[in-house]
Amino acid sequence: EPEVTQTPSHQVTQMGQEVILRCVPISNHLYFYWYRQILGQKVEFLVSFYNNEISEKSEIFDDQFSVERPDGSNFTLKIRSTKLEDSAMYFCASTPPRERNTEAFFGQGTRLTVV
Amino acid sequence: AQKITQTQPGMFVQEKEAVTLDCTYDTSDPSYGLFWYKQPSSGEMIFLIYQGSYDQQNATEGRYSLNFQKARKSANLVISASQLGDSAMYFCAMRGLYGSGNTGKLIFGQGTTLQVKP
Secondary structure, three states: OOOOOEEEEEEEEOOOOOOOEEOOOOOOOEEEEEEEOOOOEOOOOEEEEOOOOEEEOOOOOOOOEEEEEOOOOEEEEEEEEOOHHOOOEEEEEEEEOOOOOOOOOOOEEEEEEEE | EEEEEEOOOOOEEEEOOEEEEOEEEEOOOOOOOEEEEOOOOOOOEEEEEEEOOOOOOOOOOOOOOEEEEEOOEEEEEEOOOOOHHHHHEEEEEEOOOOOEOOOOOOOOOOOOOOOEEE
């Protein structure tokens, strides 16, 4: 069964460092998303990406964040200068072409710890 | 704006009994989808069940069923015959129909932690 793959599963970084979280969505999917979940809290939408551009972003997704789909398979989230409050689980998700009743397929998540 | 509310932070259920996890929502979209995801302690998000706003029947998937009451804007998850492996966090989520400015993003509730007792 096809799945969304995220790497790394866990990353520890120093405050102020740049991190890149990587995702390989399911190959025929067209819509890509990043979500964030601070420990013990709800899952929050960060950004959606379609047709090689950002289609929507939340207020969390400020200038420190960027997304890319550099080669048609990988989908990356970059945090330019990490802060302690960026510590969270980051989920990548993708959905197929517009199908009304299709769930978002989530990766297993990357747990980011900023120290 | 869309909003999902889960008012039960934690629930306990005896093994083999049924349990209902509450979810209410608010949206101005005429068409939308409602989802339930399970998040075990390992952290991954596991899709359980989907209900479309225009679906005539309540969704069912094995031991999971969705009690959809559109007029009351509720989409409660019913788990029958609880198992120890059902212990997890459960999230209700909503998505607007693609188009008309909707990008297919999911809006999540706060989650309910379910513990199944042996």
